[in-house]
Amino acid sequence: MTSTMHIRRDGIAYFFLIILCFLVILLFQHHYASNQNVDQTPIKPIIKITDKFRTHFNTHSSVWYREKCFRNKHADHLAIENLPKYLQNARASTNEACQKFVQKFDALFRLEEIYGALEISPIYLKKINAWLHNDEQLIEQIKKQRIIKIYNRYTHEEMLYNFMRSKRPQSKSEQSAQNYTLTLLEESKKNCDFCGKNYLNSTAEDSFGRLEHRLSYTAANTFKYDRWHTLIVSRNHDTLHLTEDEISDMFELSKEWFEKVYSIESKYTCPEMIWDAMPKSGASQMHTHLQVSLGFDIYYGNIERTRQGARFYAQMNDGRNYFNDYLHIHQALELTIPIGNVHILVHLTPIKDLEVMVLGASLEKDFYKALYLIFRTFIDDLQEYSFSFGMFLPPLNETSINGHVMPVVCRLVFRNPITNLRADMNGLDLYTSSVVGKDRYVLYRQLKQGILKRSK
Ligand SMILES: *[C@@H]1O[C@H](CO)[C@@H](O)[C@H](O)[C@H]1NC(C)=O
Ligand SMILES: *[C@@H]1O[C@H](CO)[C@@H](O)[C@H](O)[C@H]1NC(C)=O
Numbered sequence: 001m002t003s004t005m006h007i008r009r010d011g012i013a014y015f016f017l018i019i020l021c022f023l024v025i026l027l028f029q030h031h032y033a034s035n036q037n038v039d040q041t042p043i044k045p046i047i048k049i050t051d052k053f054r055t056h057f058n059t060h061s062s063v064w065y066r067e068k069c070f071r072n073k074h075a076d077h078l079a080i081e082n083l084p085k086y087l088q089n090a091r092a093s094t095n096e097a098c099q100k101f102v103q104k105f106d107a108l109f110r111l112e113e114i115y116g117a118l119e120i121s122p123i124y125l126k127k128i129n130a131w132l133h134n135d136e137q138l139i140e141q142i143k144k145q146r147i148i149k150i151y152n153r154y155t156h157e158e159m160l161y162n163f164m165r166s167k168r169p170q171s172k173s174e175q176s177a178q179n180y181t182l183t184l185l186e187e188s189k190k191n192c193d194f195c196g197k198n199y200l201n202s203t204a205e206d207s208f209g210r211l212e213h214r215l216s217y218t219a220a221n222t223f224k225y226d227r228w229h230t231l232i233v234s235r236n237h238d239t240l241h242l243t244e245d246e247i248s249d250m251f252e253l254s255k256e257w258f259e260k261v262y263s264i265e266s267k268y269t270c271p272e273m274i275w276d277a278m279p280k281s282g283a284s285q286m287h288t289h290l291q292v293s294l295g296f297d298i299y300y301g302n303i304e305r306t307r308q309g310a311r312f313y314a315q316m317n318d319g320r321n322y323f324n325d326y327l328h329i330h331q332a333l334e335l336t337i338p339i340g341n342v343h344i345l346v347h348l349t350p351i352k353d354l355e356v357m358v359l360g361a362s363l364e365k366d367f368y369k370a371l372y373l374i375f376r377t378f379i380d381d382l383q384e385y386s387f388s389f390g391m392f393l394p395p396l397n398e399t400s401i402n403g404h405v406m407p408v409v410c411r412l413v414f415r416n417p418i419t420n421l422r423a424d425m426n427g428l429d430l431y432t433s434s435v436v437g438k439d440r441y442v443l444y445r446q447l448k449q450g451i452l453k454r455s456k
């Protein structure tokens with residue numbers, strides 16, 4: 001009796017031991033297997049319902065805001081330095097629209113006004129006098145410097161604006177920027193891999209072949225940074241003198257390439273683009289070329305930061321669309337230029353002094369016109385010859401019948417001085433905050449003037 005019970009008890013113990021071993025092996029295998037693969041769990045959206053992006057909304061004009069909320073009579077007198085004052089006036093106003101503006105501004109941005117004091121010895125003062133050409137007003141300003149700090153609470157971009165930074169002594173180079181540019185463009189035409197029919201023998205193709213348009217063609221990047229990554233090459237070598245048709249053709253071809261890839265591999269849904277012009281911006285080829293790529297599930301980090309910021313903004317602000325409010329704030333502050341359905345923004349947190357943004361519901365002819373006008377104004381009027389450009393489109397798998405949450409956004413920054421050895425960005429800009437010395441309103445007025453005279 002006792003011995004059979006022993007055997008039965010042992011049997012049960014063995015049974016459980018075997019089950020336990022089995023479980024351990026399973027767990028181990030699972031752990032090992034999940035370490036083998038890259039984690040592809042999608043990043044979950046924070047909120048499901050967000051307003052769609054709209055370029056048109058019922059609102060007062062910029063002039064109305066300037067006069068009624070900011071209490072400023074002349075557009076020509078608007079200055080970033082006085083932004084705290086405009087906000088203060090709007091806050092003090094009893095008008096509902098002014099109050100709403102302030103709420104939006106405060107929800108998205110944080111504005112600070114800081115003073116930095118300097119003690120200057122009489123000997124050093126002589127040197128400073130020479131730099132500032134004995135301008136008494138500037139010398140007073142340098143002793144008590146005013147810094148405007150604008151922080152985007154959702155994308156964490158920031159501008160530190162100090163007018164005095166633009167007065168720093170600069171070394172002058174002997175060759176003019178224009179001469180340098182024209183010479184480089186001419187020289188690089190001689191052995192260009194992208195000119196004429198050369199590309200047929202000196203560029204690669206995507207697995208599905210090459211797309212060709214009258215004014216541009218595609219070429220797979222030989223040194224890829226992503227699975228789906230190609231070059232959109234204009235048949236015009238000279239990036240600085242593209243016609244509106246040539247610009248339009250490149251972007252239309254980009255859209256075609258995005259659709260082509262999406263039709264082959266539909267999990268690649270996030271369209272992105274970059275463009276660099278001239279060596280100062282990091283371009284390795286002088287010939288006009290955009291780089292387009294498609295991301296899987298998420299965009300590249302810098303774009304994803306904006307996208308996630310926009311989702312978080314909606315979550316914190318009753319589902320309001322971040323991009324609508326962003327545009328509205330700039331419109332009220334008179335920092336936007338409408339071109340048909342799209343808006344050019346001289347935005348409050350640029351990466352560097354000469355950055356602008358173009359925002360629209362879709363990539364279409366008004367967008368190309370806006371880019372064309374920006375290029376002409378910067379290149380022909382402001383003599384800026386090098387730029388970097390980044391752009392994203394809404395995800396390809398979203399239907400567009402009633403619009404997208406994300407608009408098409410492009411940002412471009414002109415890089416200078418192009419003949420100077422010194423880089424245009426430093427540790428401050430790369431790792432802390434963008435430091436800007438040119439008033440956004442000054443750039444706005446230059447841009448507006450350039451666009452107005454070309455739109456007639
Ligand atoms: C650039 O300057 C050099 C002399 O410094 C001159 O020989 C040349 O013709 C100039 N090029 C252009 C395109 O103006
Ligand atoms: C490409 O290379 C082939 C073979 O060398 C040559 O016959 C052809 O002319 C080249 N085409 C172009 C456009 O350079």
Ligand SMILES: *[C@@H]1O[C@H](CO)[C@@H](O)[C@H](O)[C@H]1NC(C)=O
Nearest residue numbers: 042267268269296297397398
């Ligand atoms: C679009 O595709 C992504 C994966 O790339 C997916 O996470 C998302 O849910 C899709 N959106 C729609 C509206 O189908």
